[in-house]
Amino acid sequence: MxxxxxxxxxxxxxxxxxxxxxxxxxxxxxxxxxxxxxxxxxxxxxxxxxxxxxxxxxxxxxxxxxxxxxxxxxxxxxxxxxxxxxxxxxxxxxxxxxxxxxxxxxxxxxxxxxxxxxxxxxxxxxxxxxxxxxxxxxxxxxxxxxxxxxxxxxxxxxxxxxxxxxxxxxxxxxxxxxxxxxxxxxxxxxxxxxxxxxxVPHVASLNDRKVRRPVLVLRDRPFLLITLFNGLLALSWGMLDSGVPLWIAQHTQIPLWVMGVLMGANAVVVVLFQNRVSRAALTVRGAARLGLWSGVLLAVSCVLLAGTGSDSGVVALLLLAAGAAVHVVGELFFVSSGFGLSVALTPEGAHGEYQGMFASGQSAALTFAPGLMTVLLVDGGVAGWFVLAGVYLIGGVGTLWAARWAVRSGEGAAAWSTA
Structure with a gap:
């Protein structure tokens, strides 16, 4: 028994x-x-x-x-x-x-x-x-x-x-x-x-509580900046969906079917580890650090992928696999960072407008990523990878800086923890 x-x-x-x-x-x-x-x-x-x-x-x-x-x-x-x-x-x-x-x-x-x-x-x-x-x-x-x-x-x-x-x-x-x-x-x-x-139970709304207030998120400059920098990191989705396939097709001899394997592996890793990684984002401090490391790792993945254009053999496949592996860890970090920051820095009763605004940064990335990847990677070649790496570094460093600003300005100070 x-x-x-x-x-x-x-x-x-x-x-x-x-x-x-x-x-x-x-x-x-x-x-x-x-x-x-x-x-x-x-x-x-x-x-x-x-x-x-x-x-x-x-x-x-x-x-x-x-x-x-x-x-x-x-x-x-x-x-x-x-x-x-x-x-x-x-x-x-x-x-x-x-x-x-x-x-x-x-x-x-x-x-x-x-x-x-x-x-x-x-x-x-x-x-x-x-x-x-x-x-x-x-x-x-x-x-x-x-x-x-x-x-x-x-x-x-x-x-x-x-x-x-x-x-x-x-x-x-x-x-x-x-x-x-x-x-x-x-x-x-x-x-x-x-x-x-x-x-699903009804969640009390502003009308239920008879609260009248203006839109808050447009006045929250640190949060708007975090939204912007998270949107830069969200280009990693478009990088995998459109950027890498375009690069493989135009600048390498790697067979396109490899992309199916990489995308499948990416999805499996996300399913298995997203929840575990998110445990490091329970505080603003932890979430901000994940954002920084996400930018660094995504930049490293760009450098590795840039090397696939100079070799058509086993070395190119190894660099592609390494770049994809580093990329998925960076993706896990950026998504977890976004969860932690967007939740911790949102005032109670304003989750809808704050999450709606935060999602707009990621929506912008999804909207403009295909065109941006075409310009950078198809037309720009190897140099485009280094430009994209710089974008990710800006997103990572900017996330950490904006999160600290949010705490200094009193937004989410209680959520910042040294634990």
Whole structure:
């Protein structure tokens, strides 16, 4: 009896039904299902627009850029709205809007309808992560917040990986039935996840507390700078997704299939270690140091990857593997740093607007990274890698400096700890 109890109690939390029935567990479940659909959709949406809708590559690029800019601008206002009306309710509304916009893809037949639908879908998609973090922050307290947010990140990353495999299958089919089937399944699942959130407890809003106040985050200059520097570090996502593949294709003899292995390994490392690394970001001091080391490590990865252009054999593959390994550690550090700083430096009752603003920095990186990587790495060659390394160093050093400024100015002083 005792041994059976010991085995049962040794099971990880996610293997027990009670873990998922918690309020924050339901948020995890919604995030996991959403990420499955997201991974599948964003793996093949370019081919959907090119082959199914009939857009040209330039039209697709223009539409995605316009949608990305709108998503960048929507984060802050929608975050403030979430604080005012309720994070759970705003997240549910965004899920419905996003689900309906995805289902609308079944009816798009040209550039302008595709752009209109994509702008709505991307605006909801980019605003959702920040508001979801605000909801988790409202459901948890103190150090549990950072741990819960990092668990949610691991869940999301794992779901995207599995979803990407389904998206690859749709790409292999490359027909109307496959694309439209994915649209219907993804859109329906997004709305279904919004329904799951109804079972999450309501988090008191500003209206509930009868609090009237202006927008706070726009006056918080240290936090705005942290958002900017974190956005520079967030270019690491675009570096792996678009920069490294473009570099391999244009400047090396390395086969492109290697990128699939690297991206798969990156996702596995994030799923396994994101929560552990985030434990070092429970204080402003720890989170700021992670941000600094993230910039250093990402810069080192750029230097290693720059060396792959001078060799076409085993040395290039070893440098690529080393660069990718250093990159993923830098990514873990930057994400954890962002979790810790954005949570610790946010006043109670303002998580929606602060997380919405913080997410806008990362949205900017996602929007402009493909073009920036093309200019730096395709056109700039080896020199572009060193410019990018400098950008990461600015992001890391700037994060540490801005966090210290926040403490000196009285923002989050209680969260800074020498422990």
């Amino acid at each position: 005792l041994s059976r109890f010991a085995v049962r109690s040794a099971r990880p939390g996610w293997a027990r039904a009670a873990w998922w029935r918690r309020p924050v567990g339901r948020v995890y479940l919604a995030s996991l299902v959403l990420s499955l659909g997201k991974g599948a959709w964003f793996t093949c949406w370019a081919m959907f627009f090119l082959h199914e809708v009939g857009l040209s590559t330039s039209e697709f690029g223009i539409g995605i850029t316009a949608a990305g800019v709108l998503g960048l601008l929507a984060g802050g206002p929608l975050g403030y709205l979430a604080d005012r009306l309720g994070t759970r309710e705003t997240l549910i509304a965004l899920g419905v809007v996003q689900g309906l916009s995805i289902l609308s893809y079944a009816f798009v037949d040209g550039l302008w309808t595709a752009v209109a639908v994509t702008c709505v879908m991307i605006a909801a998609d980019r605003a959702t992560p920040g508001i979801r973090i605000a909801l988790i922050a409202g459901l948890t307290t103190d150090e549990d917040r950072v741990e819960s947010i990092s668990v949610n990140r691991a869940m999301t990353q794992g779901g995207i990986v599995v979803g990407a495999l389904a998206g690859a299958w749709v790409l292999a089919l490359d027909n109307s039935a496959g694309y439209l089937g994915l649209v219907l399944i993804y859109g329906t699942s997004v709305m279904g996840c919004a329904a799951v959130l109804w079972r």
